[in-house]
Amino acid sequence: xxxxxxxxxxxxxxxxxxxxxxxxxxxxxxxxxxxxxxxxxxxxxxxxxxxxxxxxxxxxxxxxxxxxxxxxxxxxxxxxxxxxxxxxxxxxxxxxxxxxxxxxxxxxxxxxxxxxxxxxxxxxxxxxxxxxxxxxxxxxxxxxxxxxxxxxxxxxxx
Amino acid sequence: xxxxxxxxxxxxxxxxxxxxxxxxxxxxxxxxxxxxxxxxxxxxxxxxxxxxxxxxxxxxxxxxxxxxxxxxxxxxxxxxxxxxxxxxxxxxxxxxxxxxxxxxxxxxxxxxxxxxxxxxxxxxxxxxxxxxxxxxxxxxxxxxxxxxxxxxxxxxxxxxxxxxxxxxxxxxxxxxxxxxxxxxxxxxxxxxxxxxxxxxxxxxxxxxxxxxxxxxxxxxxxxxxxxxxxxxxxxxxxxxxxxxxxxxxxxxxxxxxxxxxx
Ligand SMILES: Nc1ncnc2c1ncn2[C@@H]1O[C@H](COP(=O)(O)OP(=O)(O)OP(=O)(O)O)[C@@H](O)[C@H]1O
Ligand SMILES: [Mg+2]
Numbered sequence: 001x002x003x004x005x006x007x008x009x010x011x012x013x014x015x016x017x018x019x020x021x022x023x024x025x026x027x028x029x030x031x032x033x034x035x036x037x038x039x040x041x042x043x044x045x046x047x048x049x050x051x052x053x054x055x056x057x058x059x060x061x062x063x064x065x066x067x068x069x070x071x072x073x074x075x076x077x078x079x080x081x082x083x084x085x086x087x088x089x090x091x092x093x094x095x096x097x098x099x100x101x102x103x104x105x106x107x108x109x110x111x112x113x114x115x116x117x118x119x120x121x122x123x124x125x126x127x128x129x130x131x132x133x134x135x136x137x138x139x140x141x142x143x144x145x146x147x148x149x150x151x152x153x154x155x156x157x158x
Numbered sequence: 159x160x161x162x163x164x165x166x167x168x169x170x171x172x173x174x175x176x177x178x179x180x181x182x183x184x185x186x187x188x189x190x191x192x193x194x195x196x197x198x199x200x201x202x203x204x205x206x207x208x209x210x211x212x213x214x215x216x217x218x219x220x221x222x223x224x225x226x227x228x229x230x231x232x233x234x235x236x237x238x239x240x241x242x243x244x245x246x247x248x249x250x251x252x253x254x255x256x257x258x259x260x261x262x263x264x265x266x267x268x269x270x271x272x273x274x275x276x277x278x279x280x281x282x283x284x285x286x287x288x289x290x291x292x293x294x295x296x297x298x299x300x301x302x303x304x305x306x307x308x309x310x311x312x313x314x315x316x317x318x319x320x321x322x323x324x325x326x327x328x329x330x331x332x333x334x335x336x337x338x339x340x341x342x343x344x345x346x347x348x349x350x351x352x353x354x355x356x357x358x359x360x361x362x363x364x365x366x367x368x369x370x371x372x373x374x375x376x377x378x379x380x381x382x383x384x385x386x387x388x389x390x391x392x393x394x395x396x397x398x399x400x401x402x403x404x405x406x407x408x409x410x411x412x413x414x415x416x417x418x419x420x
Contacts, residue, residue, distance in 0.1 A: 054262060054264055054266035055266060055268065057229055057260075057262065057266060058260075058262065058266035058267070058268070058325075059268075060227075060229060060255060061227055061229065061255055061258070061259070061260035061329075062255065062256075062279070062280035062284065062328070062329070062332060063252050063253075063255040063256035063257075063280060063284045063332065064279075064280060064283060064284055065248075065252055068283055068284075072279060072283065073268055073279075076270050077268075077269065077270050080270065
């Protein structure tokens with residue numbers, strides 16, 4: 001995670017001419033996206049491996065072509081299996097956004113700190129951090145509940 | 159003799175005699191690595207015929223019927239299903255699979271779909287049927303396997319016997335020309351075997367072409383036109399059920415029958 005951010009923020013400018021270089025924020029965004037995608041793909045791969053061969057065979061024996069099978073039979077089951085792991089990964093990613101601090105961008109926490117340091121805008125430290133905490137909590141908690149809802153939908157686990 | 163041949167020529171709708179075979183296997187060989195799992199299989203199945211395949215564990219029964227819809231690939235020989243030869247051509251494979259139903263030992267229903275959705279999935283996405291029509295057909299077949307009241311449940315909520323009947327109905331919804339059964343009752347509790355066999359018997363009585371891997375002798379006697387006995391990847395004996403079970407021709411068949419009869 002950190003190394004990808006460093007590549008995006010420090011190495012890329014060494015390779016690319018100024019004109020082709022995207023904004024620092026865009027680079028951080030792309031880095032985070034790639035990182036998240038790799039993790040999510042890994043989680044979903046785990047789900048795919050949990051699907052027994054018989055499901056592929058049953059779909060094939062009905063004449064469903066490969067991509068139809070993936071979309072209608074395999075993925076719905078695979079994703080359902082990994083909803084908890086998927087939710088975990090996404091919540092970790094939300095918190096990981098703080099790491100962009102190391103390349104000099106402001107995340108939620110460092111924005112709070114910046115506000116504290118601003119003499120023009122006196123703000124009490126405790127409340128600032130409580131508020132930031134509340135935002136993180138709201139994001140993570142609502143996502144966890146959403147995952148819970150997804151998991152409960154459809155056939156009961158057996 | 160000559161007379162009867164010309165008589166057949168004038169009656170084109172006469173079944174079996176002038177119909178091409180539904181399944182034709184000629185000199186089929188298959189290997190798993192170095193292991194020779196099918197050895198020179200020659201088998202021709204006529205329309206409407208019912209075959210029961212039996213043999214010891216590992217004799218290649220599953221492998222053979224799975225070659226017919228290409229769940230397994232054969233390496234040598236020819237397999238022609240309903241006039242289409244099985245080659246690497248994916249289009250043809252899907253075409254054959256549409257018309258060949260298969261029922262598995264472990265049902266393999268789609269657990270994330272309701273019974274009705276299990277039955278309509280392929281008709282809608284493969285046959286491009288409208289949902290309404292597919293559901294009508296699905297209900298018709300659920301009626302036939304005697305569980306129309308379970309249509310909106312999920313597979314996990316049904317008993318093994320009910321699940322297997324759903325699996326049969328799911329195949330029938332595609333109006334297959336042949337049905338393959340791979341030990342459809344051997345994963346069932348004894349009290350559920352009968353309901354599944356009854357379903358299969360009534361299917362046989364309606365003239366479905368059937369290939370069943372099964373050790374249910376009662377079923378074989380009742381519906382089979384021929385019994386195919388396999389051992390070590392070979393077809394050892396093909397016989398009528400009456401003769402096969404009372405006086406089999408081959409030593410290996412006798413040995414096998416002695417074992418399953420204790
Ligand atoms: N994927 C595979 N890889 C290697 N060997 C296999 C594979 N599938 C089957 N075999 C071997 O091929 C032989 C035939 O298997 P098959 O499943 O057709 O037997 P069967 O007659 O159906 O037996 P059973 O009554 O146990 O189902 C067995 O010896 C088995 O070990
Ligand atoms: Mg088998």
